[in-house]
Amino acid sequence: MTSVAASRDLTGLAAELRGIVGDEHVVNHEHQLRTYASDGLLQYAVTPGLVVLPGSAEEVLRVVAACHTAGTPFVARGAGSGLSGGALPVEHGVLIALSRLRRILEVDLDNQRVLVEPGVTNIAVSQAVGPSHYYPPDPSSQIVCTIGGNVAENSGGAHCFKYGFTTNYVTGLELVLPDGSLVRLGGRESDLPGYDLIGAFVGSEGTLGVATKIWLRVIPRPESVRTLVAFFESTSEAGEVVSEIVSGGIVPGAIEMMDNLSIRAAEGATGAGYPQDAGAALVVELDGSEAECEVRFDEVLRICRGAGSTSVRVAEDDVERELIWKARKAAFAAMGRIAPNYYVQDGVIPRTKLPEVLRQIDELAREYELQVANVFHAGDGNLHPLVCYDGHRRGEPERAEELAGLIVKACVDAGGSITGEHGVGVDKKRYMPQMFGEADLATFQRLRCAFDPEGLANPGKVMPTPRLCGEVPGPYRQHPLEAAGLAERF
């Protein structure tokens, strides 16, 4: 363990970084630094010591090496749209903004691979390979969020129930490790020998290093897409429909639910035509081969109607499909119509526990005298309860936070997770002990120490309490082949 106390005086480091990236790409004026103080989770703000905007992977490498030499912690940031404070800066640390690394380096459509820099937006990947192919992970923020951020957070989206998450699409990475060294993992190909270090890195929330190049897998656009929205009197009725669809052997491309409060907010904001008195809206999208889609879509329609749906709207073309999705995608932003502030949670539950957990959330909301709107990825049980509050009312933010915490606990108690796609970041690290015991957390730390023994990359995130890495214990054991001169250690 190198015990270098991070210097609070960054003058020397700032000069060095200017030499690497140029004067205009190092920010150290207080008012400019404050622009970077928060990511998409505005409840947290920390002004970084310096912001540096490297223009190439080579510059990232040199910036990280300089931070390492100075013993200064650093945080990598993509678009800053994350919802867990994962890109929250470290005070007196360096924030490495990757927004200038936004080149699509190679489109190898024949092999269904794309090589991008981390600052490329999620949507740009699909645009680069369209219209024949696309990149399935589609977080709601896909117009702005970056692939580098998606890799850090293992981002999902509405279609991940069927198509999976970022981790299922990354086939290669070029990484700058926290000691300023470069590692290339994987590439276009599958099953290279060795550990699945790509799998370990994706979703590590910036704590293992900085990805500077990313190989992504893209897939053909499905032949057919069919979308409907069905309305029900209650979320429990809609929940029954979800169970019936999924247990009937249908794997929808997306299956999303909204409750009455979120319907009202979204409808007010978009005019998408959702009935404001509906207790629940269920958006179901099927995709795949046309022959298969047609049969399955009829089954879904039959299930919705049989389960007492009050009305069903089937998209007849892309415009109608967009309109159905517009309300769902606007739900978060539309919450301003209900309350000035909201606190969004990201808990996951086993799908069959949906009615039970929703009932608990209802009861908690009544007890805390706050409104909770529910928007969720129903197929995979990922809830996004939006706890509405007024930040100007004394005690209300604290009450909202407490309520949000109890919702997380209800998810974990139901056998679920504290976060499905937003990440732990700084916001949910306090909940980690609800899911993981001391031995589990200590084992996570082993991975961290292999990549970042000095703890310089995005410190203070993910783990509930700060931890240090000791030296690797245990004696070095010479490999018998090595002793016999038949093999080297590597």
Add this chain to the structure above:
Amino acid sequence: MQSVSDGPATAAQLVDALREAGQAGTTVRFRGGGTKLAWGACGPEPERELATVGLDRIVEHNAGDLTAVLEAGVPLERAQAAFAEAGQMLALDPPAGDATVGGVVAAADSGPLRSRYGGPRDLVLGMTVALSDGTVARSGGKVIKNVAGYDLAKLFSGSLGTLGAILELSVRLHPLPEATATIAAGSPEPGALGRAALALSHCPLEHAGLDLRFGGGEGAVLMRFAGAEPLKQAEAAARVLHEAGLDGSVVEDDEAAWRRQREGQRSANGSIVRVSARQTTLPKVMEQARRHGARLVGRVPLGLCWLALEDRSAGEAATAVEELRRELAPHSCSLLDSPSELRGRVDPRGPRDDGELLLTQRVKQRFDPAGICSPGVVV
């Protein structure tokens, strides 16, 4: 070697045995069904074997949630039979035999279904592992969507038991399709097969497998469909094939054809070279298979091929492996099944990147500081 073929009766006993081995510096190898013990690089013969045969409980099958929790020693076939009763499956179809779920995951083995559902890393939701200092740790969870904490299950998938023992797995299940159909088209020409494979891989039909086979002067491309209307989909694929220059025929009773694909990934007496190629270089790999008289199975969307080198001496096989590596570079050619004599002559892994190796060793040292879990097999 002191062989403990019956193995500890419980996970707790296995953890105790592992801790003792760690303290004593006794090298160990974990054993599931014992079907892939030769995979990985050559390490020294371990002093002790710890079998997972006693860890054979299906702990949970949550049919409504399409998830399950299994102890590592559950044979894959037994798990599939249990899931099938609920019309479900674990979408892993490696050439199984006696393989256990823990062994399949530790070796990251897979079969034709991987083209659609991914491999073990993509289907394992959570994992409980034991480390050589007696630590028992859990990562992931039991729900299909979860990003809390590091994804250690992916790190352990394919680690060949070199980081610790897998004790328990939670997995995602999928519905068993009600019907399947396969379109197959033959040609002796790698170029023609490659063009057809590429056309199918890029068409917007949703398949449940897209494979190649090649050897003995003939080859074929196979595309499988599953669901309510597999025949109609196979007919649509026939039109794509026709445009790509091959005419195929549709088979409804297609299980045997796919079993043959799976079996082509293994060799009882010969050697298997797994080539990490690309879709566009599959014809080149087929040409090399022809040159070396190897039978080939290819998984088109992944660009992966398994070449079986059979009926030859270890010396001839070693020459073939070296030539394949030279001809197919930079594609990685790893030895899977192979006689020990061959493994003594060529490095089963082939060349690796220095930076990746250094990081791999750092990971190994942190998870297995005593260095007792199958040393030399990965690093």
